[in-house]
Amino acid sequence: MKTKLYTPSDSTIAYSVGTTLDRFIKIKQNEFSFASGELSQILRDIALAAKIVNRETNRAGLANIGGAFGQTNVQGEEQQKLDVIANIRFTRALTKGGEVCAVVSEEDDEVIDLQNGSGKYVVAIDPLDGSSNIDVNISIGTIFSIYRRVTPIGSPIQPEDIMQSGNQQVAAGYVLYGSSTMLVYTTGHGVNGFTYEPSLGEFFLSHPNMCAPKDGDIYSINEGTSNLFEPGLKIYIEKCKERQFSARYIGSLVADFHRNLLKGGIYIYPATSKSPKGKLRLLYEANALAFIAEQAGGMATDGFGRILDIQPTSLHQRTPLYIGSPDMVVEAENYLKASQEKVAEK
Ligand code: FDP
Numbered sequence: 609m610k611t612k613l614y615t616p617s618d619s620t621i622a623y624s625v626g627t628t629l630d631r632f633i634k635i636k637q638n639e640f641s642f643a644s645g646e647l648s649q650i651l652r653d654i655a656l657a658a659k660i661v662n663r664e665t666n667r668a669g670l671a672n673i674g675g676a677f678g679q680t681n682v683q684g685e686e687q688q689k690l691d692v693i694a695n696i697r698f699t700r701a702l703t704k705g706g707e708v709c710a711v712v713s714e715e716d717d718e719v720i721d722l723q724n725g726s727g728k729y730v731v732a733i734d735p736l737d738g739s740s741n742i743d744v745n746i747s748i749g750t751i752f753s754i755y756r757r758v759t760p761i762g763s764p765i766q767p768e769d770i771m772q773s774g775n776q777q778v779a780a781g782y783v784l785y786g787s788s789t790m791l792v793y794t795t796g797h798g799v800n801g802f803t804y805e806p807s808l809g810e811f812f813l814s815h816p817n818m819c820a821p822k823d824g825d826i827y828s829i830n831e832g833t834s835n836l837f838e839p840g841l842k843i844y845i846e847k848c849k850e851r852q853f854s855a856r857y858i859g860s861l862v863a864d865f866h867r868n869l870l871k872g873g874i875y876i877y878p879a880t881s882k883s884p885k886g887k888l889r890l891l892y893e894a895n896a897l898a899f900i901a902e903q904a905g906g907m908a909t910d911g912f913g914r915i916l917d918i919q920p921t922s923l924h925q926r927t928p929l930y931i932g933s934p935d936m937v938v939e940a941e942n943y944l945k946a947s948q949e950k951v952a953e954k
Contacts, residue, residue: 619700630803631810639797646707653705657697658783665785690742694735710765711797725762730755732892738860747786754779776893782862789850794903820906823935824872825853828864836880840947844940874936879928886928896931907934911944
């Protein structure tokens, strides 16, 4: 039998559609420290749930799934119907995938034991971040962190499986439901972004090896509470204005973070005199984005120290967050530290 070697062609009538997320995960599997395919499966489960949530989000205005659900979550925030739907979708996908033993979610006050006896991983997730933006058709997101459990597989979940500092993450990512839907993730070997192609139902590699600009000229902060800011932060914001930086604040963490990651900038959700720990949650918001920021060459602190080194003490713990281009984060941090030193001297 005659054979001929296949040579990939750059055909203009059947052009290559690119690298799917699935294929990329498979190619990269040997980069994981424990390359047995389980982590790949979790990423695939998350991608599947993200596609479903993307569909629900796009139909929200038509399918009576916008608006409030009628209950508050553990944060005392009113749950939106899509918050609840997204929580169910992600938890179900992770349960059925079989690799995850426990989930920490913004929407559940307790740890969810998935009863997957052989599950080696723990996932912390904000299923739908920025949910106050759902009803006004503005970008929202999903944020996730993946950890290996530290106690023996099959035994009951222990606090030490859950309360791991961010530097123990084996993977983290976010999904941005925006003008297009993107999934961005890291396994500690750089950051890659995938754009969803709805007609094929696949995420395709669109942003390989994402790098945060070292410096930037965008600052993102809710200035409506500026009278409650620490003196050092007030000075930093004034410096941004003096240099005529652009103020950009969507009020959707994933979307603000993503823009600044691509363009160069800083996102700040600070401590205020009213909320000394800020608003954002360490386990399922700050840690994942901090891991991604650092993997892209950016930086993430609580204003004084690295986010990834904070030892969590409670499930829904909050933290101030300064994240983005490293030069900007360092400068903001320097103003904070200088003003604290002045206070200490008095
Ligand atoms: P939301 O409450 O709408 O879920 O995670 C919380 C968050 O949104 C972030 O996505 C967003 O950046 C921030 O809160 C907005 O808070 P403010 O309205 O206080 O600025």
